[in-house]
Amino acid sequence: MSRQNRTDRPYDIVLFGATSFTGALTAEYLAAHAPKGLRWAIAGRSTEKLERLRERLPGGAEAGVLRADASDPDSLRALAEHARVVATTVGPYVTYGEDLVAACADAGTDYLDLCGEPEFVDLMYVRHDARARETGARLVHAAGFDSIPHDLGVYFTVRQLPEGVPLAVEGFVTADAAFSGGTFASALNQFARQREMAAAARDRRRHEPRLVGRRVSAPVGAPRFAKEVGAWALPLPTIDPQIVRRSAAALDRYGPDFRYRQYAAVRHLPVAVGGVAAVGALVAAAQVPPARRWLSGRVRPGDGPSPEKRAKSWFSLRFVGEGGGRRVCTEVSGGDPGYDETAKMLAESALCLALDDLPRTAGQVTTAVAMGDALIDRLRAAGIRFRVASAR
Numbered sequence: 001m002s003r004q005n006r007t008d009r010p011y012d013i014v015l016f017g018a019t020s021f022t023g024a025l026t027a028e029y030l031a032a033h034a035p036k037g038l039r040w041a042i043a044g045r046s047t048e049k050l051e052r053l054r055e056r057l058p059g060g061a062e063a064g065v066l067r068a069d070a071s072d073p074d075s076l077r078a079l080a081e082h083a084r085v086v087a088t089t090v091g092p093y094v095t096y097g098e099d100l101v102a103a104c105a106d107a108g109t110d111y112l113d114l115c116g117e118p119e120f121v122d123l124m125y126v127r128h129d130a131r132a133r134e135t136g137a138r139l140v141h142a143a144g145f146d147s148i149p150h151d152l153g154v155y156f157t158v159r160q161l162p163e164g165v166p167l168a169v170e171g172f173v174t175a176d177a178a179f180s181g182g183t184f185a186s187a188l189n190q191f192a193r194q195r196e197m198a199a200a201a202r203d204r205r206r207h208e209p210r211l212v213g214r215r216v217s218a219p220v221g222a223p224r225f226a227k228e229v230g231a232w233a234l235p236l237p238t239i240d241p242q243i244v245r246r247s248a249a250a251l252d253r254y255g256p257d258f259r260y261r262q263y264a265a266v267r268h269l270p271v272a273v274g275g276v277a278a279v280g281a282l283v284a285a286a287q288v289p290p291a292r293r294w295l296s297g298r299v300r301p302g303d304g305p306s307p308e309k310r311a312k313s314w315f316s317l318r319f320v321g322e323g324g325g326r327r328v329c330t331e332v333s334g335g336d337p338g339y340d341e342t343a344k345m346l347a348e349s350a351l352c353l354a355l356d357d358l359p360r361t362a363g364q365v366t367t368a369v370a371m372g373d374a375l376i377d378r379l380r381a382a383g384i385r386f387r388v389a390s391a392r
């Protein structure tokens, strides 16, 4: 199936999980920013909740309403066959996500999610990448704060450096923000599945073709005081370095030997030590089922930071890139990373896949590979800053 003949589908974009905390913000963003004539729909398991959401959207009557349940593969197939692009916020993805990926891969429908779960991304590669390549579907995971500013920030940094030479980029993440019930549930679930995560990564390595003639790596860095950003740099074990590594493997522009290291940047040492201890305690508690159950009751599904809290939240990612005798410092920054900006990133990615003239790609692809400059342009126009801070 070629991508051109999908314009006969009833919807350009379907947003699945539109009633989630993040989904509702994404629906609001689409209602306010979608170009005239965009055919889009909100989808989820409760028609009543979807109707209530639609009533409060600006001009929301233009959005269709579709019922689908993550546990009903037929409903997901119908969803995939009715859309050119499906974006989903129904997580944890390792629990709820696979049937929709399968349906989109089969139907040649572009797919986006907010997954920060490496295990899910690796499983989906092994099980559905080949089918998506056959049908032309683009399967794009991690289209929120995980991992768009990281992936596109590194892509933007690489574009400031010389071509055809070894390149090294370091990323330093700073943010002030709170999290939602869904994010907390996904993080706990992932902490409890370390063995499954390692097994999925091994299986992926067995299936993925080896890179020939180039090297890319994303090793875990050691904690240190980073003079270049004036803060303590702590290794950050999120999905982002893996996504960056895949973009680097897919795009020759990252050079013959590319290395990326990512850190959380924390100004004061006691805060850094406290942060490491808190994450360690959470990971340990997640291994014990009663403790995990107790923790998951602390932040409920559907809950999330208030508009006032989100208005004060922000993020900044600073990158230092070196290669071929040149050194650049760049920054990607914006407002509330987890929700307001994530909703913007997911919605703009869906619009980008549906409407923009993009390189021809298929299968499991990153945001840099599938959308690159077109998505950077969209995000800049929507208020997320990409800038070169210094270069020499």
Ligand SMILES: NC(=O)c1ccc[n+]([C@@H]2O[C@H](COP(=O)([O-])OP(=O)(O)OC[C@H]3O[C@@H](n4cnc5c(N)ncnc54)[C@H](OP(=O)(O)O)[C@@H]3O)[C@@H](O)[C@H]2O)c1
Pocket: 017, 018, 019, 020, 021, 022, 023, 044, 045, 046, 049, 068, 069, 070, 071, 089, 090, 091, 092, 093, 096, 114, 115, 116, 142, 143, 144, 145, 146, 147, 180, 181, 182, 183, 184, 186, 187, 300, 301, 302, 303, 304, 338, 339, 342
């Ligand atoms: N990558 C990032 O940067 C980033 C940022 C934010 C969120 N996230 C991820 O996004 C996901 C959503 O987070 P959230 O806090 O917005 O979630 P949430 O408010 O807890 O909502 C969960 C959603 O899942 C839906 N759902 C549950 N079971 C379902 C089923 N069987 N069929 C269909 N829908 C079902 C719920 O539907 P009802 O409304 O009908 O209950 C609800 O809409 C999480 O995985 C989170 O980790 C990632």
